[in-house]
Amino acid sequence: MEKILEINNLFAGTYDGTKEIIKGLNLTINSGEIHAIMGPNGAGKSTLAYLLAGKKDYAPTAGQIQFCGENLLTMKPEERANAGIFLSMQYPVAIPGVSTSNFLKHALNAKRKYQGLNELDAADFLKILRNTAKELGVSPEMLKREINVGFSGGEKKRLEVLQMKLLEPKLAVLDETDSGLDIDALRTVAQGVNDLHNQNNALLIITHHLDLLNLIKPDFVHIYADGHIIRSGSKELAIELEQNGYKSFLEA
Amino acid sequence: MTQKTELLDELEKQKYKYGFVTDIEADTVSVGLNEEIIRLISAKKNEPQWLLDWRLKAYRYWLSMTEPTWAKLSFEPINYQSLHYYAAPVQKVKPKSLDEVDKNLLETYNKLGIPLKEQEALAGVVAVDAVFDSVSVATTYRARLAEKGIIFCSISEAIKEHPDLVRKYLGTVVPYTDNFYACLNSAVFTDGSFVFIPKGVHCPMELSTYFRINAKNTGQFERTLIIAEDDSYVSYLEGCTAPQRDENQLHAAIVEIVVLNNAEVKYSTVQNWYPGDEYGNGGVYNFVTKRAACRGVNAKVSWTQVETGSAITWKYPSCILQGDNSVGEFYSVAITHHYQQADTGTKMIHLGKNTRSKIISKGISAGHSNQTYRGLVDISANADNARNFSQCDSLLIGTNCGSHTVPYVRNRNKSAILEHEATTSKISDEQLFYCKQRGIDEETAVGLIVNGFCKEVMQNLPMEFAIEAAKLINISLEGSVG
Numbered sequence: 001m002e003k004i005l006e007i008n009n010l011f012a013g014t015y016d017g018t019k020e021i022i023k024g025l026n027l028t029i030n031s032g033e034i035h036a037i038m039g040p041n042g043a044g045k046s047t048l049a050y051l052l053a054g055k056k057d058y059a060p061t062a063g064q065i066q067f068c069g070e071n072l073l074t075m076k077p078e079e080r081a082n083a084g085i086f087l088s089m090q091y092p093v094a095i096p097g098v099s100t101s102n103f104l105k106h107a108l109n110a111k112r113k114y115q116g117l118n119e120l121d122a123a124d125f126l127k128i129l130r131n132t133a134k135e136l137g138v139s140p141e142m143l144k145r146e147i148n149v150g151f152s153g154g155e156k157k158r159l160e161v162l163q164m165k166l167l168e169p170k171l172a173v174l175d176e177t178d179s180g181l182d183i184d185a186l187r188t189v190a191q192g193v194n195d196l197h198n199q200n201n202a203l204l205i206i207t208h209h210l211d212l213l214n215l216i217k218p219d220f221v222h223i224y225a226d227g228h229i230i231r232s233g234s235k236e237l238a239i240e241l242e243q244n245g246y247k248s249f250l251e252a
Numbered sequence: 253m254t255q256k257t258e259l260l261d262e263l264e265k266q267k268y269k270y271g272f273v274t275d276i277e278a279d280t281v282s283v284g285l286n287e288e289i290i291r292l293i294s295a296k297k298n299e300p301q302w303l304l305d306w307r308l309k310a311y312r313y314w315l316s317m318t319e320p321t322w323a324k325l326s327f328e329p330i331n332y333q334s335l336h337y338y339a340a341p342v343q344k345v346k347p348k349s350l351d352e353v354d355k356n357l358l359e360t361y362n363k364l365g366i367p368l369k370e371q372e373a374l375a376g377v378v379a380v381d382a383v384f385d386s387v388s389v390a391t392t393y394r395a396r397l398a399e400k401g402i403i404f405c406s407i408s409e410a411i412k413e414h415p416d417l418v419r420k421y422l423g424t425v426v427p428y429t430d431n432f433y434a435c436l437n438s439a440v441f442t443d444g445s446f447v448f449i450p451k452g453v454h455c456p457m458e459l460s461t462y463f464r465i466n467a468k469n470t471g472q473f474e475r476t477l478i479i480a481e482d483d484s485y486v487s488y489l490e491g492c493t494a495p496q497r498d499e500n501q502l503h504a505a506i507v508e509i510v511v512l513n514n515a516e517v518k519y520s521t522v523q524n525w526y527p528g529d530e531y532g533n534g535g536v537y538n539f540v541t542k543r544a545a546c547r548g549v550n551a552k553v554s555w556t557q558v559e560t561g562s563a564i565t566w567k568y569p570s571c572i573l574q575g576d577n578s579v580g581e582f583y584s585v586a587i588t589h590h591y592q593q594a595d596t597g598t599k600m601i602h603l604g605k606n607t608r609s610k611i612i613s614k615g616i617s618a619g620h621s622n623q624t625y626r627g628l629v630d631i632s633a634n635a636d637n638a639r640n641f642s643q644c645d646s647l648l649i650g651t652n653c654g655s656h657t658v659p660y661v662r663n664r665n666k667s668a669i670l671e672h673e674a675t676t677s678k679i680s681d682e683q684l685f686y687c688k689q690r691g692i693d694e695e696t697a698v699g700l701i702v703n704g705f706c707k708e709v710m711q712n713l714p715m716e717f718a719i720e721a722a723k724l725i726n727i728s729l730e731g732s733v734g
Contacts, residue, residue: 048523053689056681087689093682097704103690106700110691146704163690 002068004202005029005052010063012051020061021047023227029171032199036213037206038238039224040246045206046090048224049175052204053078053087068170079100082114084170084201088160088177094148101143101158102130108166132165136192152184171203172196178212179234190215210242223249274625284333287311290439297408297442298417310438315430323595324624324656325564327537330502337440337473345390395465401447402486404459408474410446417448421479425545425572426487433504433539433566441475441506449484449515456560460489468573474505480515482548487518489717499525503562504539512576513548518556520713522721525561532591532620535563546578546604554581555598556712558721563592568626570599573607573635580609583709585704587725588621588653597627597658602635602668612641614706617653624656631668638668646676647705649698677705700725 005161008028013020021044029035030158039045051058054077058198065072070081095103109119109126120128133143138158157177164172175191178186193216197203205216213221213235222229223246230249231237240247268572290311294304377404399403402415410418428438449455480486490507503525511517519542528535538561544553555569571580582598600609609629617623629640646655657674679701687697703710703722710718 032549049448053685055271056686075684076695081689081691089686089689093686095683095686095701095704097707098700103687103700106687106692106696107690110696115690167690207393 001064002031002200003028004031005204006066008064008066010051010060010065012047012060012063015057015059017059017061019081021058021062025063025228027229028233029202029204029220030197031170031202033059033220034197034203034205034216034218035220035222036238037204037222037224037229038216038241040208043209043225044227045224046175049087049204049206050171052085052171052173053077054082058176069146078110081167082111086164086167086169086172088157088164088172088174090176090179092148092151092153092156092160094146094215096149097206098147099143100145100147101126103147104129104143104163104166105163107163111167129166133162135195136162136165137188138162153180154182154188157181157185157189158192160198162191165192166198168196169201171202172206175206177205177206178207178209186211187215210238213238225250227230255561259592263294265566267579272497280659282625283336285311285335285440289337290430293440293442296338296504297411299411302342302419303411304499306423306428307439311440313429314432314435314439317435319432324622325566325593325595327564327593330537332436337500338442340546370462370476376543391555395403397484397639399650400453400456401450402453403446407441407477408568410448414446417479418477419448421477421508421510421663423508426506426541431541434506434541437473437506437541440659440734441473444475444477446484447478447488449486452483452730454484455483455486457491458487458717460491463537470505472501472503472504473506474508476505477569478507478509478519480509480511482513482515486518487520487714489520489522489714491495491522491717491720497571500612501536505541505543506571507540509544509553511546511548511551511553513576514550515548516552516554517544518543518554518623519555519569520717521555521559522566522713522717522724523558523559523561524555524724526563527561527588527592528563530590530619532563532600535554536561537564538562538567539564540567542567543572544570545572546575546580547609548575548578549574549604550577551578552579552581554583554712555582556621556709557585558588558709558713558724559594559596560704560724561569561586562594564592565592567594567596568598570601571609572601572603573609573638573655574603575607576604577606579607580588580606581712582609582611583712584613584615584679584705585709585721585725586614586623588619589649590621590672591619594622595624595626598728599628600640602628602629602631602638602640605634605636605638607635607638609640611644612708613644613693614647614654614709615645615650615655616705617655618649620652622656623659624661626658628660628662629670630661631663631665631670633664635665636667638665638666640670642670642672644674645705646674647702648676650676677722695726 007025010022010025012019012022037045047058060073105125110127129143133183136158177189190212205212205218217233221233221235223231287308290307337414366570423438428435449461478488509517525536525538546553551684553571567584573580580600585597586594588594597613598611611627615623615624615625623642627642631638642659644657648655656674660671661670665668679698683701684694684697702725710721711719
């Protein structure tokens with residue numbers, strides 16, 4: 001068992017320092033584990049996801065984050081990605097004029113370059129891409145379209161999972177992946193994520209619904225409020241939360 | 253915000269990659285402009301009397317003209333008396349093959365990635381009429397083209413060897429009275445390319461010319477004339493880079509294209525002249541008049557340009573759609589940064605019935621640069637069922653650049669259908685973050701996003717040119733990592 005992520009007494013806020021959002025967070029994730037973070041709107045769940053990925057809108061003020069033994073906070077966003085952090089975004093952004101397959105080729109080759117492997121040419125890359133797409137039920141037509149341009153909510157999330165599979169991260173962070181999905185789309189996405197999960201990697205699922213956790217079974221559930229984890233437990237905790245709401249935890 | 257600031261800083265600092273001067277003795281006519289200089293240029297080139305007379309008429313007319321001030325450009329007045337109007341690389345005998353060409357010159361081309369020798373060895377993919385300074389020094393593949401009756405040579409040679417053709421068409425699309433810079437060009441033009449595609453001939457290869465400004469203080473006055481007879485086709489490529497230097501270099505070229513019945517001309521340009529340094533010092537002044545006349549029915553002309561260079565660009569490749577059912581197209585990508593200024597666009601003049609035109613313009617501004625799209629769509633009273641579609645998109649990088657769209661429309665025919673779309677956007681932090689989160693560094697991400705933005709134009713370039721142009725876009729944005 002390998003320690004993948006270790007967050008120690010982390011404080012963080014907006015980049016300009018005007019707002020503190022994360023206040024004393026501790027979290028350790030080992031390989032093979034699935035963690036879920038649940039919390040009310042505005043608790044700072046997405047901030048945590050962005051902070052892990054290195055988005056510059058947010059900055060730490062105290063504490064440490066170790067990723068596979070490295071100091072994550074000194075790494076550039078693209079280095080974090082290439083080192084194995086994947087953030088499945090709540091709102092994947094459209095890039096007009098850039099085809100999905102071309103974008104993915106750049107992404108995979110960036111990772112291969114980081115790992116000291118040769119970059120794939122178009123033909124070899126397309127072979128890999130088509131196979132991965134097929135497993136997830138992503139059509140070749142979708143790969144030709146401009147990335148996320150005019151994609152439905154379900155298509156965007158499916159594409160996020162496709163990228164995840166292609167890039168084989170050590171830690172995949174799923175930020176509200178269930179938002180805006182109907183039950184069929186949710187199942188497809190969940191199955192893709194489950195297929196990807198193994199004993200060498202870990203998942204961090206951010207959600208405020210139980211639906212996704214019924215499909216991707218977490219080993220640990222953390223209730224997150226006011227910038228830190230107020231209670232941790234097994235999946236039973238999520239069921240308790242579903243029944244009683246956040247209020248009961250906040251008052252406790 | 254912070255990501256953009258870094259990007260901006262790096263764009264500011266990005267140096268001109270092709271900044272070097274080739275050390276070749278130049279045969280330069282003394283500084284300044286007067287009738288004697290024009291007579292000297294004409295004599296040095298052994299020109300016929302009619303051409304000298306035409307040059308002198310143009311010069312006298314030019315003296316009565318003033319420089320246009322309507323463009324959104326600001327620069328110190330040009331002292332036309334301080335320029336050299338003729339420079340040719342000194343060569344004792346005209347080279348018979350590339351082996352006889354000055355080694356320095358070949359080295360220059362190699363630095364620019366134009367391996368003439370390799371191209372020659374590639375056996376007929378691209379014909380290169382390489383223009384160095386003002387005089388053509390190497391022309392390849394001419395024999396193969398000649399078999400089909402195609403003439404592809406310098407305009408100086410065309411004047412000697414095909415005087416009737418030159419005389420018939422020269423100045424008929426862009427008369428010397430057209431504008432200040434075109435008039436100056438008519439008086440002092442030194443060289444350029446000449447293309448003649450005879451009736452029914454489909455030119456079997458892309459015709460390519462590389463322009464390069466080299467001699468110090470030498471105004472460049474290229475003149476290109478392309479004639480496509482009935483049922484013919486040609487694709488012509490023009491590409492250029494210039495060495496770095498401090499003085500401003502004036503460039504006032506003319507391209508004239510005549511397209512007859514059912515003929516088609518595709519004219520592609522990649523322009524990468526020295527844009528000046530990050531403080532706006534130096535750089536090429538580019539005042540160009542490019543115009544095509546679709547004189548026959550079903551004639552078609554297509555301008556595609558990728559403009560990344562020059563301190564100042566004043567350029568409006570235009571189409572006169574005279575023949576019924578003729579078609580004009582304009583696809584443009586213009587990238588400006590530092591203190592570059594570009595006022596560019598097109599004119600579509602609809603004279604014939606059922607004439608169609610399409611304008612796709614993509615402008616990318618960074619640094620403190622300023623860019624204006626200026627276009628005219630003119631539908632005459634007789635142009636029944638004319639159609640135009642215009643799309644002008646601007647992409648801004650940073651907060652100190654400017655982008656402006658000035659579309660003029662003049663319509664005198666009720667049956668015309670005109671459409672215009674315009675957008676302005678920015679490379680968003682969200683897009684950059686998304687790319688980085690997938691492991692793509694900022695520099696590559698910017699190149700990817702910008703190339704995506706320009707896609708509609710880039711896909712109109714011939715394959716080998718498209719690769720070069722995509723590279724150029726990335727070079728223009730090189731070093732953008734924070």
